Amino acid sequence: MSARPGAGARLADGGLIDRTRTLRFRFDGREYAGHPGDTLASALLAHGVHRVARSFKYHRSRGILSAGFEEPNALVELGEGDARVPNTPATTIELFEGLDAQSQNRWPSLRFDLRAVNRLFSALLPAGFYYKTFMWPAAFWERVYEPAIRRAAGLGRASGAPDPATYERSYGFCDVLVVGAGPAGLAAALGAARSGARVWLVEADCRAGGRLLAERLAIGGEPALRWVEATVAELESMPTVRVLRRATAVGRYDGGVYAILERVGADRAQSAPFEPRERLWHVVARHGVLASGAIEQPLVFENNDLPGILLAGAVRAYANRYAVLAGRRVVVATSCDDAWATARDLLRAGASVEAIVDQRPAAARGPGAWAPDGVPVETGWLRRARGRDRVRAVEIEAASGRTRRVACDAIAMSGGWAPQLQLATHLGERLRWDGAAQCFAPESWPPDLSGAGAVCGEFGLAAALAAGARCGTGAARALGFRATDLVLPAVEPDRPLQTVPSRAARAVRAAFVDWQNDVTIADVQLAVREGFAASEHLKRYTTLGMATDQGKTSSLNGLIALAEATGRRLEELGPTTHRPPVVPVTIGALAGRHRGRHYRPTRLPPAHAVAADLGAVFVETGPWLRAQVFPRAGDRGWLDAMCREVNTVRRAVGVCDVSTLGKVDVQGADAPEFLERVYASRIATLAIGRVRYALMRREDGFVMDDGTVARLGERHYLLSTTTAGAVDVYRHLQYCRQVLWPDLDVRLASVTDQWAQFAVAGPRSRELLGRLVEPGIDLADPQFPLLAAGSVRLGDGTAARLFRVSFCGELAYELAVPARAAHRTLERLFEAGAPLGVAPYGLEALGAMRIEKGHVAGNEINGQTTAADLGLGRWTTKDGDSVGAVLARRPGLADPQRPRLAGFVPVDRAQRLGAGAHLIALGAPRDAAHDEGYLSSVAYSPTLGHWIGLGFLRRAAERVGERVLAHDPLRGRDALVEVVETPFVDPRGERLRG
Amino acid sequence: MRIPCPFCGLRGHEEFVVDGDATVTRPAPGRPDAPTAAVRFVYLRDNPAGWHREWWFHAFGCERWIVVERDTVTHAVGRVWSAGDPAPGEDR
Numbered sequence A: 001m002s003a004r005p006g007a008g009a010r011l012a013d014g015g016l017i018d019r020t021r022t023l024r025f026r027f028d029g030r031e032y033a034g035h036p037g038d039t040l041a042s043a044l045l046a047h048g049v050h051r052v053a054r055s056f057k058y059h060r061s062r063g064i065l066s067a068g069f070e071e072p073n074a075l076v077e078l079g080e081g082d083a084r085v086p087n088t089p090a091t092t093i094e095l096f097e098g099l100d101a102q103s104q105n106r107w108p109s110l111r112f113d114l115r116a117v118n119r120l121f122s123a124l125l126p127a128g129f130y131y132k133t134f135m136w137p138a139a140f141w142e143r144v145y146e147p148a149i150r151r152a153a154g155l156g157r158a159s160g161a162p163d164p165a166t167y168e169r170s171y172g173f174c175d176v177l178v179v180g181a182g183p184a185g186l187a188a189a190l191g192a193a194r195s196g197a198r199v200w201l202v203e204a205d206c207r208a209g210g211r212l213l214a215e216r217l218a219i220g221g222e223p224a225l226r227w228v229e230a231t232v233a234e235l236e237s238m239p240t241v242r243v244l245r246r247a248t249a250v251g252r253y254d255g256g257v258y259a260i261l262e263r264v265g266a267d268r269a270q271s272a273p274f275e276p277r278e279r280l281w282h283v284v285a286r287h288g289v290l291a292s293g294a295i296e297q298p299l300v301f302e303n304n305d306l307p308g309i310l311l312a313g314a315v316r317a318y319a320n321r322y323a324v325l326a327g328r329r330v331v332v333a334t335s336c337d338d339a340w341a342t343a344r345d346l347l348r349a350g351a352s353v354e355a356i357v358d359q360r361p362a363a364a365r366g367p368g369a370w371a372p373d374g375v376p377v378e379t380g381w382l383r384r385a386r387g388r389d390r391v392r393a394v395e396i397e398a399a400s401g402r403t404r405r406v407a408c409d410a411i412a413m414s415g416g417w418a419p420q421l422q423l424a425t426h427l428g429e430r431l432r433w434d435g436a437a438q439c440f441a442p443e444s445w446p447p448d449l450s451g452a453g454a455v456c457g458e459f460g461l462a463a464a465l466a467a468g469a470r471c472g473t474g475a476a477r478a479l480g481f482r483a484t485d486l487v488l489p490a491v492e493p494d495r496p497l498q499t500v501p502s503r504a505a506r507a508v509r510a511a512f513v514d515w516q517n518d519v520t521i522a523d524v525q526l527a528v529r530e531g532f533a534a535s536e537h538l539k540r541y542t543t544l545g546m547a548t549d550q551g552k553t554s555s556l557n558g559l560i561a562l563a564e565a566t567g568r569r570l571e572e573l574g575p576t577t578h579r580p581p582v583v584p585v586t587i588g589a590l591a592g593r594h595r596g597r598h599y600r601p602t603r604l605p606p607a608h609a610v611a612a613d614l615g616a617v618f619v620e621t622g623p624w625l626r627a628q629v630f631p632r633a634g635d636r637g638w639l640d641a642m643c644r645e646v647n648t649v650r651r652a653v654g655v656c657d658v659s660t661l662g663k664v665d666v667q668g669a670d671a672p673e674f675l676e677r678v679y680a681s682r683i684a685t686l687a688i689g690r691v692r693y694a695l696m697r698r699e700d701g702f703v704m705d706d707g708t709v710a711r712l713g714e715r716h717y718l719l720s721t722t723t724a725g726a727v728d729v730y731r732h733l734q735y736c737r738q739v740l741w742p743d744l745d746v747r748l749a750s751v752t753d754q755w756a757q758f759a760v761a762g763p764r765s766r767e768l769l770g771r772l773v774e775p776g777i778d779l780a781d782p783q784f785p786l787l788a789a790g791s792v793r794l795g796d797g798t799a800a801r802l803f804r805v806s807f808c809g810e811l812a813y814e815l816a817v818p819a820r821a822a823h824r825t826l827e828r829l830f831e832a833g834a835p836l837g838v839a840p841y842g843l844e845a846l847g848a849m850r851i852e853k854g855h856v857a858g859n860e861i862n863g864q865t866t867a868a869d870l871g872l873g874r875w876t877t878k879d880g881d882s883v884g885a886v887l888a889r890r891p892g893l894a895d896p897q898r899p900r901l902a903g904f905v906p907v908d909r910a911q912r913l914g915a916g917a918h919l920i921a922l923g924a925p926r927d928a929a930h931d932e933g934y935l936s937s938v939a940y941s942p943t944l945g946h947w948i949g950l951g952f953l954r955r956a957a958e959r960v961g962e963r964v965l966a967h968d969p970l971r972g973r974d975a976l977v978e979v980v981e982t983p984f985v986d987p988r989g990e991r992l993r994g
Numbered sequence B: 001m002r003i004p005c006p007f008c009g010l011r012g013h014e015e016f017v018v019d020g021d022a023t024v025t026r027p028a029p030g031r032p033d034a035p036t037a038a039v040r041f042v043y044l045r046d047n048p049a050g051w052h053r054e055w056w057f058h059a060f061g062c063e064r065w066i067v068v069e070r071d072t073v074t075h076a077v078g079r080v081w082s083a084g085d086p087a088p089g090e091d092r
């Protein structure tokens, strides 16, 4: 096994790698070695490994095309087991010791891929294949095609197991955000930062420098990287500047908000303890400077996807940055001057340049198009590459028509450079083709964003530095900072790039436009013939540009091919829309720490620990955890526990934590008037020291919430709301106060969290409370009758509030104490109540008892019911204005045919009821046309010994005693039920009064 | 989107709850066409493409209801003022 860090292709010196250290890694199970500073791609190329993937659709051998984030081919899976991450470009993976990567889209191995037979049948997979296939018999699609295609065409495999890595979200604010730390970005950051502005500089690479890392350029008479290092050092020395490396700005949103993905742990196998693998930044910037550069575009010719065919700039990057030769005998093919530099750098590094093939006639070339003596230069284009798993030769078609074949082991190609303008268009801005610069440019820049350097079609170093400095200082000045112009170091004058759009090949099947989605020039031409001649249609029909690389190396060539096929000019064809993210973002980064039970916050009432100590089983109700039942040894299930808890309340005394109910403190001279307007029920007549049940309506006349209103003083009230309605009701009350009636003298405060509240219920509840309150307080009926409310002091000095209200129908109270006293008060209730037989009860018992009493809850107050529907019309009989009063009187809502609340019992008392069952008259068909209502809440009644239910039924009041069918197709269970009056238990309320 | 709360300053929209159209006014009670006016107030809404006035509640801030002028096409935020106040430069 060869594990030397560079067999053959590694240059003896140069490059930004640390030759003093060797890193061992594995690719497809085989061991290799590289150096710090390598990427997985450069380390593989150093070993002469070009073929690293199979293509998505045809399973063709694919090599490394690029040296950056635009890579469409060399996607690998990193890691094993639950830590496996698919679809990472090998060109962006920093090499680390022990790195383990696998190739994708191959089975059983990269070398012998059985699905490569797809190539032979590629006529069966033309453009629009997916759409056309849907037209075939549906059953065939489901059983045959889809499973086969899914197995064949995966882009890497997700692990299917929970990701062990952690991710986090972070927030940042700055005056100027500079995207890209190439020469333009560095100059912009420096220009802005020296003014004192808060500057963030984000760079996707692990090093600042941009293209300077890949070139042999000088700044100020020294190697350009000296200037890069000095500039970064100055920026990082400023407390107002933050430089993020391995960070890609993936989205731009309104209000100057940017999403930035930082790959924190990208350079090591294992993250440090508590260190996230990735961090998603939400950065608010007053101004953005886009210095994101440009991406080189490939040329389109037959077999242009063979391993060994790379972008010319990437060949240069491998030679200069990584000291790796992509080939020893290279053909350079281009439509611009830039690739000529590749030929020169290759020669300098000791490779042989077999030919430079330029599409442009000599007269159209610029000053950069010069080659050392002895290099054959041809005007023409590549017709076809030859080779199987690596390019071996290329056929060159000269402008004269003569064709010749040149042997080679690599092709460096360039179809010009395309500015990376995605962020400039995320808010719907449009691009237009700039014929002079031969690239797309924004129709106009948004006021809070500017561009500098190659992203603006300014491809020279001098232009980039100048534009960066101008943008940085300009942005700072516009924000009110005093910025002085940068004194820029001397650089060689720029040479224009002189690109022409690359000429597309004729309709040959294997001339690829989109490497990642396997879209060929023939597919584009077929789509045009079938009528998909608009760029957005072409994209969707052929999937061109829709892979994870988002068309970074394919969209432009697709447009060029579309223009040629339709005889239109690029100016007439808009580019397809860019949407965030610019590069793929893991779901983990988007979720951050909001996963599993941290998906949303969990709220615990202040005495939660007491219930936990008592062995409660908890249930989620909205964000709250509430005790459902308190099981004991010997219980056969929750029903046993619930029945015991109900019986305890009905016979002795039980305690239930109801702290989650919403509580709103209302004060002010106009508080009575305010409450009269927000409640449908009468409030004005409520006396001090009394509490009343009340209904709140929405403006459309339906019931919004129910609860109690206690009058604590002349101008002081305390409202309770349902648990689920607490947040909405409070917001609604603030709306009423601030928007509808701002002139009323009233103030509101939510005190849900400040007060804990316990229901103390049962015939011995008064006795129990008597043991808690200060001696001398008389809770007997004359002093504290039903619906009394007031302050009491507990024996331990706690200032508490007591309300004599009952949800269960027994003599009962609700005791409220400040949250800090909740724990000890609840413990004290159980201690003091032990001799009385006290027991805790949970939501199941609470629910069963409220149904026994016919009280409505969330299942009934569901937003579709009126007070009359709920049988609560008596709580809304008042004149005058209140929210919802006018529309509650609509004829439709007063219709007697509306289903009304009623009680239901199974005729066969042993039968169980199911909530949601629909009520149908006996003998009527069981269909929607004969649906007369439904069961909303059901429970087993421990008091009655059988199931009972609440529900809504048309003309329910007239039908007491009638039998109807409770039809439950969902559970496959029908029950014959009898309509009864509620309450089911103690209809005259005698127990309530104790 | 960021909203310049008149009380708290520029804050992320995550802190707010939006409640829609602020151009409709609750009809005075007791007017003869009360049912029609109430239906208009509750149900009928314009859906302008461009500048609009909306009610926003600063739930994780000052708990004030504010009027936000927002361009529904671009999310650009214009003038912002507190409930109960007239729009800047307009009479109540």
Ligand SMILES: [Zn+2]
Binding pocket: B005, B006, B007, B008, B009, B058, B061, B062, B063, B064
């Ligand atoms: Zn605020």
